[in-house]
Amino acid sequence: MASKMGKRLIGIAGVAVTAIYTAGYIYTMPSVNAQTSSGMPLSPTNNNTTPGAAATAHSAHTASKSSSTTNSTTSPKKKPSTSSSSTAASSSAAKYKNGTYTGMGTNPYGSIALTVTIAHGKISAVHITNWSMHYPQSVVDPQLPQEVVQMQTYQIYIVSGATASTYNFAQAVYQALQKAKA
Amino acid sequence: MNKEPRPHQTQDPFVRFIKTPKGMVMALLILLTLIGALRPQDHFALVNALLAVVTALILDGIVALFHHRKKLFSDGAVITALIVADVLSHMTPLYIIIATTAVALMSKHLLKIGRKPIFNPAAFGLLFAIVAFGTGQSWWGSLALLPTWSIILLLVAGVYITQRVNKFPLVLTFLGTYFILLLAMAIMHLGLPSDTPGDALRVPFVNSALYLAFFMLTDPPTSPAPYRHQVFFGAIAAGVGTVIFATSGGLAYPLIGLLTGNAWKATLHWLTKLETRRSYPETYEQGRANQ
Structure with a gap:
């Protein structure tokens, strides 16, 4: 000893x-x-900060799984993706059915559940209903929900220092918008 | 001549247990778990913690019965279960909590040299959970999700337990090496855009590093006692962990760093035994007979 x-x-x-x-x-x-x-705008020309990368990853993920509760074993990477811009563009241009839709984003850092409210075919509100991320919720709330409403897309600005939370948030909004598609 | 009983003889067994390093670790982990669960979203995590503890006690109880041990209650199992529950996100499905705890405890019983486990059971189980289930880890028991000032509670608890188990060289070397390497990464602009040294040095990530250093690295059976070995152990755990953080990011890096340190310690122990056996065969055989 x-x-x-x-x-x-x-x-x-x-x-x-x-x-x-x-x-x-x-x-x-x-x-x-x-x-x-x-915050860095999620520009399609900059692969490192491509908007909707999380959502793109999510859409690929949901091709095999209907639920988003299965997680990735790696950290959220900003993968270069040329398809993300087109996917994102079609998503933002699409019209939505009125109502309230739920979405969930999960990765090894935790999970976010939220509701997206559609009124008159547009995103009128986003509410985070469950937060289980490494970062405090205040880091992205109300900033990101407001951005989604203002920009009418899940392609929000990455909050650096809370990258994983941003990606999860975008993933959850994307999932809700997919349900709301007309 | 009447002898007065010594103070420790008059204390009840529970008080005596709490005053042991193991009892103190358990008490502090319970305290951190309760404080961490004060956050409304983490209330349910207490159910996870309870489930993990019950699972661990049942499994270790079965092992104790199998080995015909008198003591069925396993304090080590409770500590492992609490660490597992403290790290896994509160949204982790209950079956994953059970499976992670079970794998953690099985590693303790199956992967060992002599009587000592090779790997920190909780770290082994948690790494398994990441690989097998891709589980989310929030490290909520490190008070990572509470206001920043709560890190003081973690520091006070951690320093106290480090002093009790006499592992200051290990903890200080680990944290010193880890912070130096993160600083070097920042200066040289190394690392991933999603996992920067700036992130690692701030709440909540720094909470997980502190929790790992104070409550997992210091685990007596899986970490070395001699100061010189403690220094190497801490440096290896921090070095390997930081390299993985820089190249792959994610949340597995501190666990892999710790498990690498465990493997180094086990290798050292095995080599020492081998050397003893070669140099002093009689002493070695006598030691085995006494075990």
Whole structure:
């Protein structure tokens, strides 16, 4: 059995670890803040930030599974996809049936369930009904639901620092909109 | 001459148990589980935790019966079950909770050298759950989903238990190496767009690293006792985990890092036994006979 490590040594080592952590935190602060505040538009020309990548992945996923409760074992990747823009475009251009539709997005980080309300063929409201993500709900709510209503699409801006939550959210909205399609 | 009973002799068994490192770990994990479940969305996670504990106790009870042990209650099983429940998302289907707990406990009984398990049972079960079921892991028991200040509670509990099990070199090396590598990743612009060092250094991800360091890495049977080995163990776990984080992202990286450290420790133990057997065959045989 090892003898006990001295309190002084523990203190010094603890301060060193805290200093390293603080250095990393401060160093990464500008990039995290910039990404979080500006958000990156999900441009079809930029594969790294393609809107609806989650939804595209979801649609491929649902080809074999009717439920979205099965998760991917990898982190949400922003996969290059030329089909996503066309899928997204057709989805946003489509007319929807009035009513309230549910959608769910799941990945290894957790799950999001929400309802999308369609009035007069347009998205009138999005409400998150269940939140089980690593990030606090406040990181994306009400920002993302408002974006969906304003932009009338699930192609929302990625909230950097909450990428997985954004993708899950987009996936859930996409699923609800698929149900609402006329 | 009348001898006064020593203080520990007057305490009831429960108080004595709580004061042991294992009892303290269990008490702190229960506390963190209850605090984590204060979030309305995580109330149901208590059901998951209860189910995991019941599953673990039944399985370890059966194993104890099979081995004709007198003690059927397994405190280690409760600790493993609580860690499993604390990590898995509250939306995890109940059958997956049961399966993950079962695999975790089976790894403890089947993958071992001598009497000691090779791998941290909870980490093994959770990695299995990711691979087999693709389960969501929220690490809600690390208070990751509560307000940021709650990380202080995790730190206080973690530092206390680390001191009790005498694993400060391991924990400090792990966290130091992990944070240095994340800083290096940030400086060199390494990592995936979806999993940045900035993310890993912030709530909620940093909670999971702390929870892993304090409550999983320090598991006495699967981590080394000598300080020198603790330092290597911590560095290996952090190094492997960070490389996987940088190249693949996801949530399995801390578990894989820990399990790699476990494998290194088991290999070291096995090599030492082999050396002892070769150099001192009589001592070795005597030791085996005493086991």
